[in-house]
Amino acid sequence: MKKVLLVLLTLVFAVGLMTGCGGNDTDEPAGADAAGIKIGVNYELSGDLASYGEASVDGIKMAFDEINAAGGINGTPIVPVIVDNRSDPAEATSLATRLMTKEDVVACLGPATSGSFMATIPVAMANKIPIISASATADEGVTVDKNGNVNEYVFRLCFNDSFQGVTMANFATNNLGAKKAVIIQDKSSDYAAGLAKNFKETFTAAGGEIVAEEGYVAKDKDFNAILTNIKGKEFDVIFLPGYYSEAGLVIKQARALGITAPVLGADGFDSPVLLQLAGAEALNNVYFSNHYSSLDQDPLVQNFITAFNEKYGRDPNAFNALGYDLGKFIADAVKRAGSANPEAIKDALAGTENFVGVTGSFSMGADHNPIKSAVVIGLKDGVQSTSVKVEPK
């Protein structure tokens, strides 16, 4: 028995030594790479939310490639350190720690979704390395902590959920003339909860009425029961806060049951999978708020679309555009900071004035949220056909 224990212990030590050496090996290039500016890219490249992470990283890479091709930042190239957090907040946290302590990055981009991004905030605050997300839209706990203090090292490049909820409620009232709405909410995500709350407040404040509220949880596939239930009611619009993987099925099943009312959603709808799941004929009279629209005739947007098409052979979606802006934004901040010092970069990010991006131009607010506009996109046969720009108040 003792012998077995001894052998086991030896093995444990041996493995420990080997991994220890491995760690040192990866440390070496960190020093050797002093010629480049290291930026962590911590995204959902596999798992449930991979669609968002991959799209963001494609945009970021494109921005970095453009900057490096033009000589980098004051002659120093950007070196992205890309890691995959598997759509898991715990993994995102440990990867953020690794990026900040072992890889010596000067700033971290991502993750794309609020849950994972929020999980990495304590790491950023402890290591004093700025983190920026282009798409973490949660209302609470992102750039401002629960006591109302601004998280000094946390920034984002997008508006938050309350703005989207308010935008869609105003759109329903003013553009669609809706008086009665039904909310079908993903009860398993904070994102949907924030959207639903703000939609409800704004819609009822404008004299509208919420005639029914239904819920589902992520991974549900059968929505016929709740849809049959609301079919018996009288309403003008359906507000559907949630992600594309369920929203696509809800829309498909609603249209199959003969529910033709407009369906409203938010940026969670923005994925090519929505079209695959719902089918083109179901995606009529569907509107969602988004960060950017490919229908925008601004030359900056059109040039981006052309360049993206050349590089990846497809049209960019909002996450591509946000990722691209994020890449340009961090490079701009490093340039303005004048050095690759995380502290200086943080100050430069906070002091952003009139940054011009594909997803709109903005200045950084005191709460580290950008002050920028949203667009409401309308779908016809699954294709984006209309877009309305909504300015922040």
Place this chain on the structure above:
Amino acid sequence: MEQFLQQVVNGISLGSIYALIALGYTMVYGIIKLINFAHGDVYMIGAYIGFAAITYAKLGFFPALLISMILCAILGVVIERIAYKPLRNSTRIAVLITAIGVSLFLEYVMMFFVGAEVRSYPNVLSNYTLHLHGVVINMQQIYIIVTAIALMVLLQFIVHKTKTGKAMRAVSIDQDAAQLMGINADSTISYTFAIGSAFAGAAGVLVGIYYNSIDPLMGIMPGLKAFVAAVFGGIGSIPGAMIGGLGIGIMETLVSGYGNSMYRDAFVFLFLILILILKPTGLMGKNIREKV
């Protein structure tokens, strides 16, 4: 009333799928007293096989259904031979834990190969919808119900009119006695796994077409619900599994439709606890007294 009928139609389509999966649970339990937790994952793999057959081989609905059933039958037999057969004489808990292991193995192997993201099924059935007095029934629902009924009739035929079926019944009553009568128990058990897995594969393809969305973890919830259905109907009883499946499907739909959709799953599992307390043998289960 219309709304109620519509809910019942929704419930029957959902329930037919549960019934198809529950059949596999109940048959395997009937013959080797094992709750095969990997069964829900065979259903998931069936959905992916159907997906591959339709998308890459450009086959229609029936060929895809057939291919998926055949390959799932083979998979079921392979799982039985590799994972369960060596444990035939071990404790039941050992086999049960192995079943959970097989389940996780199938889920994550699939995730490794096809990725975790949701995939959409190509549209192979027409989107035609029937309107009967305000009740909407679409073609997919009709296909699901008709296929499920046809398969269940086929199963009844196999179990009651064929030699294999007779052997299956004999082995399920008393394995040793059946062997003494010259029945090859091992191959009979393999047949049972093959048939049960083929049904799960069929359910996978039907679900893929109906809901248009498949992912590597799609088997977990329906697997558990089908297990509840099998217990409700009386585990080990084939007609029980059908009635149990339909019962659970309709119950779920009515809870979502008239109660709160958030309580749907909780209600199903609460129901499982109630059955286990009040009538552990289920609706049609045999109450066999242990002889000492």
